[in-house]
Amino acid sequence: QIADGAQLAYLASGVNQGQTYENSCFVLTADIDLANHDWTPIGNSFSGLLFNRTDYSLFAGNLDGKGHTISNISIGTESTPLESDVFGLFGVTGGKLSNLNLDSVAICGIAKNVSGYVIGLAGALAGSASGPIENCHVTNLNMTMKAPDSGMAAAYWIGGLVGALDGQYIDECSVSGKITEKSGKGSIGGLIGELGKAAKITYSHADVALDVKPDYYGGANVGGLIGKGNGKTDAETIIRNCYATGNVTGGAYTGGFAGGLWGLNIKNCYAS
Numbered sequence: 670q671i672a673d674g675a676q677l678a679y680l681a682s683g684v685n686q687g688q689t690y691e692n693s694c695f696v697l698t699a700d701i702d703l704a705n706h707d708w709t710p711i712g713n714s715f716s717g718l719l720f721n722r723t724d725y726s727l728f729a730g731n732l733d734g735k736g737h738t739i740s741n742i743s744i745g746t747e748s749t750p751l752e753s754d755v756f757g758l759f760g761v762t763g764g765k766l767s768n769l770n771l772d773s774v775a776i777c778g779i780a781k782n783v784s785g786y787v788i789g790l791a792g793a794l795a796g797s798a799s800g801p802i803e804n805c806h807v808t809n810l811n812m813t814m815k816a817p818d819s820g821m822a823a824a825y826w827i828g829g830l831v832g833a834l835d836g837q838y839i840d841e842c843s844v845s846g847k848i849t850e851k852s853g854k855g856s857i858g859g860l861i862g863e864l865g866k867a868a869k870i871t872y873s874h875a876d877v878a879l880d881v882k883p884d885y886y887g888g889a890n891v892g893g894l895i896g897k898g899n900g901k902t903d904a905e906t907i908i909r910n911c912y913a914t915g916n917v918t919g920g921a922y923t924g925g926f927a928g929g930l931w932g933l934n935i936k937n938c939y940a941s
Contacts, residue, residue: 734769810846853884856896891920898933
């Protein structure tokens with residue numbers, strides 16, 4: 670049971686020191702105000718996972734927010750942005766996140782150059798998620814991201830809720846706020862940056878203003894709900910019964926709903 674910010678930070682410390690809490694179940698028993706103290710994501714290292722190394726941290730447990738709200742989450746500042754490969758309340762997750770509200774989330778970050786590759790996964794709830802997400806909602810998001818000047822954008826994925834979702838689902842979730850991306854690279858979406866093969870998004874929406882540097886050569890995929898649907902064509906990779914209402918500007922490949930599609934089915938959705 671997690672009742673306050675100190676207990677939540679204790680969970681983050683354990684995960685970031687190597688505990689995965691696989692199959693463990695956590696619940697919130699109260700609303701938590703983090704009071705804009707500098708937050709370290711739960712599971713704060715991703716690059717090792719991407720390059721098949723062991724130097725990464727992952728939360729593999731399950732968290733049920735029980736309808737409670739975590740507010741005033743602050744990661745980096747405009748004057749001193751955090752340089753990392755993952756950003757969010759959670760950095761890297763493999764378990765289920767459900768019934769959680771986040772309010773007033775501020776993220777200012779710079780992605781990392783790792784062996785010549787730009788790595789940066791950012792979302793208010795999680796940077797990278799390979800577990801299901803149900804009934805999670807973000808309000809008053811303010812995120813500003815930038816890529817380093819050198820390096821190829823290998824995994825630079827930014828979403829209002831989750832940076833990248835792989836092989837799982839998002840159901841009945843929402844985000845409101847704004848995202849600014851200053852490099853014109855990557856996949857940027859109001860709800861999710863990049864959707865992997867056999868992943869689903871259902872009954873969800875985003876009201877996020879996206880402002881991305883307009884750079885054709887940067888190749889950014891920018892969409893009101895999703896930046897890019899990625900992977901081989903798969904009937905199970907689908908977005909159904911979703912909508913986006915935020916203004917979308919900049920990028921290289923830009924849409925009111927989705928920026929780029931590669932192996933993705935969209936049914937009964939709209940953008941305005």
